[in-house]
Amino acid sequence: MDAAQCLATLKALGADAAVVSDIVMDPAWRRDPDSVRSCAAATTTNAFRDDGPRRAARARACQWLRAKVSPDLRKDWDAMIQLGQNDVVETPQRSEETAEDAAGDVLMQLVSTGSLVDGEMDQTLPERFGEVLGPSGKLSQGRQLAREPPVYLLEDFVSASERQAMLQWAAAASFAHSRIDGGVYADSARSQARTSTSCAVPRGTLPAFDALAERAASLIGGRANQVEPLQVVRYEGGQRFDNHHDAGTVRPSGAIQVVPPRRIATLLLFLTSIDEDDDDDEGVPNGATVFPSLQIAQRPKAGAALLWPNIGLDGRPDGRTIHRGNPVRGTVKYAVNVWICAEDVGDRGVQSLDLEKLRVKYGIGNAAAAPVPFPPPVPLAPVAPPAPPASSSSSSSSSSSSSESDDDVPPAAATDFEAPD
Ligand SMILES: O=C(O)CCC(=O)C(=O)O
Ligand SMILES: [Fe+2]
Incomplete structure (x- = not known):
């Protein structure tokens, strides 16, 4: 794709192509924060009207x-795309949309923000979550928010006194900026995608926390040793955690690269409630946990827990x-993350696991051991890029997608966007 094709794609999609083209024809745009934000906003305008193939084309252009954006301004770009995504997911039009449309939105956002690149999959997860959680399983009396994959809301998962004890502990605990990718990789970043603060709870801190870990693990037939040290999360002042997957990093192909230890399931316990009255004027459910593909938006409800599998019936x-x-x-x-893993993490905590051993054992990071790509949540039909206009740019940029990284971005003086002759 070059500049002309990119603009033609956006034009064909009815994005504010005039705005985009004004911006991108001036090579200085990529270093100017206002232009970067305007460009991101313009490229996502009305994206919710696109069907799957059009979304895919837009995602590629995005x-x-x-x-091309100057690396130090990528966070501005991503923030704008995320804003657009929130609009897309929460607008009333969504009720007419299918889960596939919603998944298309997610893909579009993930792809267009560059948070996805090709990765490996985990083929070895042996657990069949559905057998335990399905209608005949142990949890059939939980309120099932989605059938497949099964997502449950478990009211009063902890008692009022347990919850009070946890909140009291949290009030005195020391919270730090939350991290992504489990905080286990060197590049596990203080991310703009996750702006909350959090705090790990070592085993033995409080009987209420230990009981929570044990209860959560036993729900799916596991042991407390399979639960990572609990993590209390706190959000305030607009803090959020953007779309992500608890089992690992979502790549542009839709593949999810597992970050060890392998999180089979997540139980998220709400320690506080947020009512509808607290929503802003835009009608976005304040602080809700949202599964865009499943069209679930669960408001925090004190004492209730969401439980969902991170793996499908195929073990991936x-x-x-x-x-x-x-x-x-x-x-x-305030909420508590209870991550239930395929292997024992025991009292040692994630940090002390031998990650290299785990990577080798599960073929993570080893292309030969993971040859089958994980299908994207919703397969998007390939779209032929629109033919470049006759006065096509002489741009020689051929970098197409996921292989682009900060290193690949041309230096500031590159001329990809110079106006055609
Ligand atoms: O706070 C939420 O609603 C979601 C938190 C979450 O997904 C996480 O911490 O992994
Ligand atoms: Fe999560």
């Missing part, structure tokens, strides 16, 4: 543009359980 990470924590405004949200 991704290509993002690669399931893209349909990509989820996010909506921004929290005007109140404080």
Whole structure:
């Protein structure tokens, strides 16, 4: 794709192509924060009207543009795309849309922000979550928010006194900026995608926390040793956690690269409630946990827990359980992450696991051991890029997508966007 094709794609999609073209024809745009934000906003305008193939085409154009943005301004670009995504997911039009449309939105966002690149999959997860959680399983009396994959809301999962004890502990604990990718990789970043603060809870801290870990693990037939040290999360002042998957990093192909230890399931316990009254004027559910592909938006409800599998019935990470924590405004949200893993993590905690051994054991990061690509949550039909206009740019940029990284971005003086002759 080059500049002319990118613009033609956006034009064909009815995006504010005039705005985009004004911006991108001036090579200085990529270093100017206002232009970067305007460009991101213009490229996502009305994206919710696109069907799957059109979304895919738009995502490609967005991704290509993002690669041209000066690296220090990528966070501005991503923030704008995320804003557009929130609009897309929460607008009333969504009720008419199918889960596939919603998944298309997620893909579009993930792809266009560049948070996805090709990766490996985990083929070895042996658990069949559905057998335990399905209608005949142990949890059939939980309120089932989605059938497949099964997502449950478990009211009063902890008692009022347990919850109070946890909140009291949290009030005195020391919270730090939350991390992504489990905080286990060197590049596990203080991410703009996750702006909350959090705090790990070592085993033995409080009987209520230990009981929670044990209860959660036993629900799916596991042991407390399979639960990572619990993590209390706190959101306030617009803090959020953008779309992500708890089992690992979502790649542009839709593949989810597992980050060890392998999180089979997540139980998210809400310690506080947020009512509808606390929503802003835009009608975005304040602080809700949202599964876009499953069209679930669960408001925090004190004492209740959400439980979902991170793997599908085929034992592979399931893209349909990509989820996010909506921004929290005007109140404080506390929740506890209970990540139930395929292997024992015991008292040692994640940090002390031999990650290299795990990577070797499960073929993570080893292309030869993971030859089968994980299908994207919703297969998007390939779209032929629109033919470039007759006065096509002489741009020689041929970088197309996921291989683009900060290193690949041409230096500031590159001329990809110079106006055609
Ligand atoms: O806060 C939420 O609603 C979601 C939190 C979450 O998904 C996480 O911490 O992994
Ligand atoms: Fe999560």
